[in-house]
Amino acid sequence: MLNRKKWFLVIFSVFVLVGCSSEETHINPSEAVEKEGLTIITSFSILGDIAGEIIGNRGTVEYLVPIGEEPHEYEPVPSDFQKVSDSDVFYVNGLNLEEWLEKLVANVGEIPVVAVSDGITPIMLEGNNEEDPHAWLAIENVKTYVNNILNDLIERDPSGESEYRSNAEQYLKELDGLEAWINEMIESVPNENRFIVVTENAFKYFGASYGFQTEGVWDINSQEEGTPGQVGRVIDLVNDQQIPSLFVETTVDKRYMQTISLDTGVNIAGEVYTDAVGPEGSGAETYILMMKHNVETFVSGLK
Numbered sequence: 001m002l003n004r005k006k007w008f009l010v011i012f013s014v015f016v017l018v019g020c021s022s023e024e025t026h027i028n029p030s031e032a033v034e035k036e037g038l039t040i041i042t043s044f045s046i047l048g049d050i051a052g053e054i055i056g057n058r059g060t061v062e063y064l065v066p067i068g069e070e071p072h073e074y075e076p077v078p079s080d081f082q083k084v085s086d087s088d089v090f091y092v093n094g095l096n097l098e099e100w101l102e103k104l105v106a107n108v109g110e111i112p113v114v115a116v117s118d119g120i121t122p123i124m125l126e127g128n129n130e131e132d133p134h135a136w137l138a139i140e141n142v143k144t145y146v147n148n149i150l151n152d153l154i155e156r157d158p159s160g161e162s163e164y165r166s167n168a169e170q171y172l173k174e175l176d177g178l179e180a181w182i183n184e185m186i187e188s189v190p191n192e193n194r195f196i197v198v199t200e201n202a203f204k205y206f207g208a209s210y211g212f213q214t215e216g217v218w219d220i221n222s223q224e225e226g227t228p229g230q231v232g233r234v235i236d237l238v239n240d241q242q243i244p245s246l247f248v249e250t251t252v253d254k255r256y257m258q259t260i261s262l263d264t265g266v267n268i269a270g271e272v273y274t275d276a277v278g279p280e281g282s283g284a285e286t287y288i289l290m291m292k293h294n295v296e297t298f299v300s301g302l303k
C-alpha cells in the first residue's frame, strides 16, 4: 500500500509530466504546421499567387516583397530571413530579378532555392548581356512557371501528386482562357497604336507575345532611373510616333510619366500592374485578374 506521502509524489509527477508535454507543443508550433503540408516561400506576390494555385489546400504559400513595393532592389527585413528559413523551399523568378537574393540565401542556411523561370527563352536588356526578368507578363511563360512548380512539388511531396496535377491542369486551362481573351480584346487596337509606353520597360515579353512595341523611361528599375536624357528621349518618341496614351505602374514612381504627359499633352490612360498583384479590393488580387486589368487598360487607352 502506498502511504499518503507516496500518493502525493505520484500525483505530483503526473502533473510535472503533463505540464512538460503541453509546454513542448506550445514551444514548437512550427512542427505541427509542417506535418500538415509544405511551407512555400516565394520572392514576390505574383509568384505567391501562381504557386498557391498549384499547391491548393496541401500547404501554405507566402511571399516576401510586400504588395506595392518592387522586387528588383528590395531590402530584406529581419522577419524575411525567418520566413525563408522556416520554409521547405524558396521559389524565385530568376532571370536577374532578385538581386538581393544572394545576401538573403547566404544567411538562411540550407533552404532549397528554385528558379521557376527555368527553361524560358529570355529577352535581353538593352545595351548589355543581362536578362530581362519580366517573363511573367506573357501567359505562355507562366505556363512554364506552372510546370516547374508542379514538378518541384511532386518531388518534395510525392503523395500529393494527383492533387497537384489536377490543380495545375485546372490553372493551365484558366491561363488558356486568359490568353484567348487577350487575343480577342486586342483586336480592337489598330496596328499603328500598338505601342505601350510605361516608366519601366517591363512589357517586352508581353509585347513579343501579343504584337506590341514597348518603350520605357528606363529599361529596368535596378538601373539608373529618370535622368533628363531618358525623359527627353521618351518625349521625342511620343511626339514622333504619335503615341495615343501613356501608362504608369503601381510599383514605380509616377512623376516621370506625369512630366512626359505634361510636356507632350498625351494622357496617362491608367495604372498597370507589372511587379506585384493588387491589394485587397483592387480587383487585381491575382495574376489572372491583374493581367485582365492591364489588357483592359491598354485597350481603352490605345483603341
Ligand SMILES: [Zn+2]
Pocket (backbone or CB within 6 Å): 070, 072, 134, 200, 202, 221, 274, 275
Ligand atoms: Zn520590374
